Amino acid sequence: MNDSNRQETLTPILENYQVEPYFVEDFGGIQKIYSNKGTFALKKIPPALGTDFIRHVHYLYQRGFNRIVPIYPTMDGRYAVLHDNNLYYLMPWMANDQREDHQYKSQQLFRELARLHTLSSKEIEVNKEERAEHYEKTLQLLDKNQEFLDGYIDNCEKKTYMSPFELLFCLYYNEISQALRFSKAKFEEWYESTKENEKARMVVVHGKLSSDHFLYDERGYGYFINFENARYGSPIHDLLPYVSRTLNTSPKRNDDAISLVYHYFKYFPFKQEEKLLFNSYLAYPIPIIQMAEKYYRKPRPKNELKYVRQLQNRYWHLKNTEYIVMRMTEIENQQKAAQEAAQQAKEGAQ
Structure with missing residues (x-):
């Protein structure tokens, strides 16, 4: 799939966040989104994993554990978007440039x-x-x-x-x-x-x-x-x-x-x-x-x-x-x- 087709596919998902993609890089299960609001990671998961996954992340946040990459809510407060029988959630893109041993x-x-x-x-x-x-x-x-x-x-x-x-x-x-x-x-x-x-x-x-x-x-x-x-x-x-x-x-x-x-x-x-x-x-x-x-x-x-x-x-x-x-x-x-x-x-x- 070329970049323009990939952008067209992801645009209905990203509209839920009011994010407009300029360019998309494919990293398998994760898409790197360059957009009008910055650089994001969009992850695709099976719907069966969605409910428990979000619940555990919320629980850890409530307990004071914040070393999980933040999951952004949509404009209407959802933490994942169902599209074409898959769930998608949006995170900031981590630079991961550390060079420690x-x-x-x-x-x-x-x-x-x-x-x-x-x-x-x-x-x-x-x-x-x-x-x-x-x-x-x-x-x-x-x-x-x-x-x-x-x-x-x-x-x-x-x-x-x-x-x-x-x-x-x-x-x-x-x-x-x-x-x-x-x-x-x-x-x-x-x-x-x-x-x-x-x-x-x-x-x-x-x-x-x-x-x-x-x-x-x-x-x-x-x-x-x-x-x-x-x-x-x-x-x-x-x-x-x-x-x-x-x-x-x-x-x-x-x-x-x-x-x-x-x-x-x-x-x-x-x-x-x-x-x-x-x-x-x-x-x-x-x-x-x-x-x-x-x-x-x-x-x-x-x-x-x-x-x-x-x-x-x-x-x-x-x-x-x-x-x-x-x-x-x-x-x-x-x-x-x-x-x-x-x-x-x-x-x-x-």
Whole structure:
């Protein structure tokens, strides 16, 4: 679509804001509008996301959280325009010209995320039966994963000649099983510590946390965008996908990821049961298990090189995750020991 056609398409939408477009640049789901009233970003979303999205943004504004890119109302007070079976909303265009290093920007993002979670935090009633049901279903899934791993390695080892993928899986088997057992142990520990609790902490989660969704204005202030997936849930649901994505690299000790998590904890400390659940979910080696299941179920012929590369990438993710989880566990144990020593010293002084 050329610019003149794009302008003609968007003009009926922008008329609701009394904005006259001079020129439009296409950035996929977002259109950059140069107009008589300045430069704007026009975002298109499915109508199903509209109501909850606007409600969560309004709620955060009311709670005093203003680090969301402002959404402009139409002349008659609406915050979105329905046009051709899509919803559109208008925002200022963020320059995003900051050139700080990636770690500094990530720390700003996590500090604002912690503030978002703090301002929206609330305790909700929890049904003990539902929690117990969730616990039992999760244990069944973990046991099913272990059964697959054990059955598949038996299948591989019975062969006279293994494929390259099968040989590599056998080399990785013990570490995959170890990660699965650790995840299960932390999950069981979480349940034991929470099964009598009648409440749980919930926050508004961004739902699609990414450095690409945290933009800077000309003054250097950072703002969240892309709140369409916002919902109430555990704060883990924002941290976990972000941290897991940073571990999709070749093997390395990612101390930057650990620093980010503890930078967040400085402003929004997790409760002990939240840390247990976070470690359980993070350690869960589902990507590499799914890779093995995919190979096992695919009929021949198979592209061995492709599957071996994918398995190796999942293994690297597993090892990167292992370092994060073990290091965080070590830090928690050190903090706990220091607190106990301080308490003993205080009691001794009395």
